[in-house]
Structure formats: structure tokens, C-alpha cells
Amino acid sequence: MDFFISDALAQSGEPAAGITGLIFPIALIVIFYFLLIRPQQKRAKEHKKLVSNLSKGDEILTTGGFVGRVTDVGDTYANLELAEGIEVRMQKSAVAQVLPKGAMKGSLEKAEAAAKDESGKGGKSK
Missing domain, CATH: 2.30.30 (SH3 type barrels.)
Structure with a gap:
């Protein structure tokens, strides 16, 4: 089973990812917010205004x-x-x-x- 895990990594007790491991998920959340969530909220707000002014x-x-x-x-x-x-x-x-x-x-x-x-x-x- 040694070919699945390298001995050097198995011996090391340090975590592989620190703060750099959080950068990618945070960046994804920010991208989703600006590309999907925010425009949808804006459209919903405009539609609500249109319906109320009918x-x-x-x-x-x-x-x-x-x-x-x-x-x-x-x-x-x-x-x-x-x-x-x-x-x-x-x-x-x-x-x-x-x-x-x-x-x-x-x-x-x-x-x-x-x-x-x-x-x-x-x-x-x-």
C-alpha cells in the first residue's frame, strides 16, 4: 500500500493547507455572489416594483x-x-x-x- 501514500507525506505531521487552502473556496463564493446572486436579486427587485406600479x-x-x-x-x-x-x-x-x-x-x-x-x-x- 506504499504506492498510494508517499512515505515523506505520511511522516510529516504538518497540515498541507493553511490559509492558502481557504483562498479558493472564498474566491468561488465571491464569484458566485457577483455573477449569480446579485443580478438575480436586482431582477427580482425590479419585477416587484413593476408589479406594484401596475x-x-x-x-x-x-x-x-x-x-x-x-x-x-x-x-x-x-x-x-x-x-x-x-x-x-x-x-x-x-x-x-x-x-x-x-x-x-x-x-x-x-x-x-x-x-x-x-x-x-x-x-x-x-
Whole structure:
């Protein structure tokens, strides 16, 4: 079994690592803090501010991909109008971002124009 442990190391009673052995784990903790923990805390703080500033009439994008206009805001829930006459109740924490005013109307006009173009092309080819 002598080939696993060198005799010189086995005879020595001194610890192999002193303060230099702690430098690497401490450096890893510092790197993780600045690269992972701190940015995540900053994003969470910004999202909390966004959700608390949510008000009636804001146009929002949800984490599920829905775009709509806020019609009512409660403590934990908000009503979202997806289209005229279609309203859903959702958790305020599901808001991904607040869109600029008029973004919902512009996107609907583009979608309707694209649908008309496609229906016109389909009718001509038949």
C-alpha cells in the first residue's frame, strides 16, 4: 500500500493547507455572489416594483405570452382584457413587462392586415 501514500507525506505531521487552502473556496463564493446572486436579486427587485406600479389602462405582456390591457387591479390579482369582450383574471406576478401605450392596437392592426393578405392570396390561387 506504499504506492498510494508517499512515505515523506505520511511522516510529516504538518497540515498541507493553511490559509492558502481557504483562498479558493472564498474566491468561488465571491464569484458566485457577483455573477449569480446579485443580478438575480436586482431582477427580482425590479419585477416587484413593476408589479406594484401596475395600474388600470396599462398594456402588458404576461409570462404566458398574452398581450392585453389591465381593466382592474387588486392586491394579488388583476383583470386583463385580451380583446373586446374577452377578459381574464390573472396573478399580478405573471406580468413580464409593461408595453408602451398603443402597442396592443398596433399589433392587432398588423395581425389583421396579415390575415387579409393571406386570405386574398388563398382566394386567387384557387
